[in-house]
Amino acid sequence: MDESLPAPSILSRDNGASIAYHLTPGKHPGVIFMTGFKSDMTGGKALALEDFCRVRGNAFLRFDYQGHGQSSGDFNEGTIGEWLSDAIDALDQLTDGPQVLVGSSMGGWMMLLVARARPRRVAGLLGLASAPDFTEDLILAELSDAQKTELNANGGVLIPNGHGDGEPYRINKTLLDEGAKQLLLREPLKLNCPIRLIHGIDDTDVPWSTSMRIMETVTSTDVEVTLVKAGEHRLSEDLDLDRLRRTLGALLDHLENSAS
Numbered sequence: 629m630d631e632s633l634p635a636p637s638i639l640s641r642d643n644g645a646s647i648a649y650h651l652t653p654g655k656h657p658g659v660i661f662m663t664g665f666k667s668d669m670t671g672g673k674a675l676a677l678e679d680f681c682r683v684r685g686n687a688f689l690r691f692d693y694q695g696h697g698q699s700s701g702d703f704n705e706g707t708i709g710e711w712l713s714d715a716i717d718a719l720d721q722l723t724d725g726p727q728v729l730v731g732s733s734m735g736g737w738m739m740l741l742v743a744r745a746r747p748r749r750v751a752g753l754l755g756l757a758s759a760p761d762f763t764e765d766l767i768l769a770e771l772s773d774a775q776k777t778e779l780n781a782n783g784g785v786l787i788p789n790g791h792g793d794g795e796p797y798r799i800n801k802t803l804l805d806e807g808a809k810q811l812l813l814r815e816p817l818k819l820n821c822p823i824r825l826i827h828g829i830d831d832t833d834v835p836w837s838t839s840m841r842i843m844e845t846v847t848s849t850d851v852e853v854t855l856v857k858a859g860e861h862r863l864s865e866d867l868d869l870d871r872l873r874r875t876l877g878a879l880l881d882h883l884e885n886s887a888s
Contacts, residue, residue, distance in 0.1 A: 634650070636648035636649055636650055636669075636692075636698050637649055637650065637651065639691070639717065639718065639721060639722060641713075641714070641717055644700075645694050645699065645700050645701055645714070646699060646700040647691055647692065647693075647694070647699050647700075647714055647717065647718060648669070648691065648692045648697060648698035648699045649669070649689060649690065649691035649692070649718060649722060650669065650678070650689070650690050650691075651687070651688070651689050651722055651723075652678060652681060652682055652687060652688040652689075653687055654681060654682070654684075654685050654686045654687035654688065655685050655686055655687065656686075656687065656725040656726050656727075657686065657725065657726040657727055657728050657751045657752070657880065657883050657884070658686060658687030658688065658689065658723050658725060658726070658727045658728070659677065659681050659686055659687065659688045659689070659727065659728045659729075659730060659876065659880075660688075660689045660690075660691075660718065660719060660723065660727050660728070660729050660730065661673070661674045661677055661678075661688070661689070661690045661730050661731075661732075661735070662715060662729060662730065662731040662732070662735030662736075662738045662739050662742075663690075663692070663693070663696065663697075663732060663734075663735050664732045664733030664734045664735050664759075665733060665734040665759075665762075666696065666703060666797065667696065667697075667732070667733070667734075667735075668692050668696050668697030668698070669690040669691055669692050669697055669698075670697065671732075671864070672864045672869065673732055673756065673863070673864055673869065673872060674690045676869045676872065676873065677690075677730060677872070677873070677876065678690060680873045680876065680877070684877070684880065686880060687723065689718065689722055689723055691714070691715075691718045691722075693706065693710075693711040693714045693715070694706055694710060694711065694714055696711075699714075704784075704798055704800060705800075705802075706803070707802060707803055707806035707807065708734075708737070708741075708763065708803070708806060708807045708810045709806050709809065709810060710806075711734075711738065712738060712741050712742065712745075712810065715738050715741075715742050716742055716745055716746065719742060719746060719749060720746075723749075726749065726750070726751035726883070726887075727749055727750055727751060728750075728751055728752040728753070728754065728876070728879060728880065728883070729742060729743060729750055729752075729753050729754070730753075730754045730755075730756070730876065731753070731754075731755050731756070731758060732755075732756045732757065732863075733756070733757050733758070733759045733833070733834060733861065734759050734762065735755075735756075735758075736755035736756065736757065736758025736759055736760060736825075736842075737758065737759055737760040737761070737762065737810075737812070739753050739754075739755060739758075740753070740755075740758070740760055740812055740817065740819070740842070740846075741810060741812065743819050743821065744812075744817065744818070744819065747818075747819070747820075747821075750821055751821055751822075751883050752821050752822045752823070752824070752879050752882075752883055753819070753821060753822070753823045753824070754823075754824045754825075754826075754872075754875060754876055754879060755823070755824070755825045755826070755839065755842070756826050756827075756863050756872065757826070757827055757828060757831055757833070757834050757839075757861050757862075757863060758825060758827070758834070758838060758839055758842060759833075759834045759838065760811075760812045760813055760838070760842065761807075761810075761811045761812060761813050762807075762834065763803060763804050763807030763808070764804070764807060764808055764811055765813075765838075766833075766834065767787065767799055767804065768804050771785065771787075775787075779799070779801050779804075780801065783800060783801045783802070784798050784799060784800040784801060785798070785799055786798055786799075787799055812845070813841050813842070813845050815845075816845060816846075816847055817842075817845045817846045817847065818846075818847050819846045819847060819848050820847055820848045821848060821850075822848070822850040822851075822879060822882060822883070823842075823843075823846060823848055823850065823851045823852075824851075824852050824854070824875050824879055825839040825842060825843065825851070825852070825853045825854065826839075826853075826854045826856065826859075826863065826871065826872065826875060827839040827853065827854070827855055827856070827859070828855075828856045828858070828859020828860050828861065828863055829855055829856060829857050829858070829859060830857075830858060830859060830860050831859065831860055831861045832860070832861065833861040834861060836855055839853050839855075840853060854871070854875065856868070856871070
């Protein structure tokens with residue numbers, strides 16, 4: 629954690645968990661940023677959008693799921709469903725009025741799940757390298773027979789960190805088993821809000837075809853996919869952040885004009 633950043637506020641959940649968050653007040657629609665797997669709310673995309681929304685005057689919320697960043701809990705005990713419940717509580721208890729959900733990687737799965745659970749609260753979606761169903765399609769599907777044997781015998785298995793800048797991830801069987809209950813891309817997904825998706829062609833973690841599958845699966849007809857020729861998974865370079873701000877700004881303008 630960067631000690632120069634202000635301390636977060638804390639949302640105390642009914643299950644005893646403490647969810648760390650930063651909320652910037654402002655007009656509707658508000659914006660909620662949902663982070664990726666093993667990421668936190670102090671990343672460059674979250675902070676860039678916070679500054680952008682502050683200048684525009686839109687409310688902005690960023691938070692950490694349990695086991696991530698400054699929230700309570702053990703990452704290795706987390707599941708998609710548990711992190712989803714954190715996100716829904718953040719929406720329900722920390723915001724009011726229409727919200728645009730911005731999700732990065734796993735956060736793209738979270739934003740879709742939250743929008744399905746709270747369709748009347750979600751005015752629009754913006755996904756960056758969105759990774760719905762990754763526990764099934766990108767982890768379980770790529771495990772070797774030996775890894776699957778280890779997973780079933782020991783309840784977990786180590787997989788390489790795809791970015792090469794950290795230790796391997798331990799993937800627990802409970803994460804995969806529970807993730808199977810949250811799959812979205814197997815049948816039509818009844819979401820009818822505007823959806824914007826950005827994905828890098830050079831993404832080696834989540835294939836860009838995932839964003840195309842989202843577009844095909846959702847019932848909304850207002851869906852735009854931007855493919856970035858040299859884009860990688862993180863989409864956090866200066867040009868990427870400029871594109872993110874432009875896309876969010878255009879979506880907010882569209883929603884604000886539609887409401888007036």
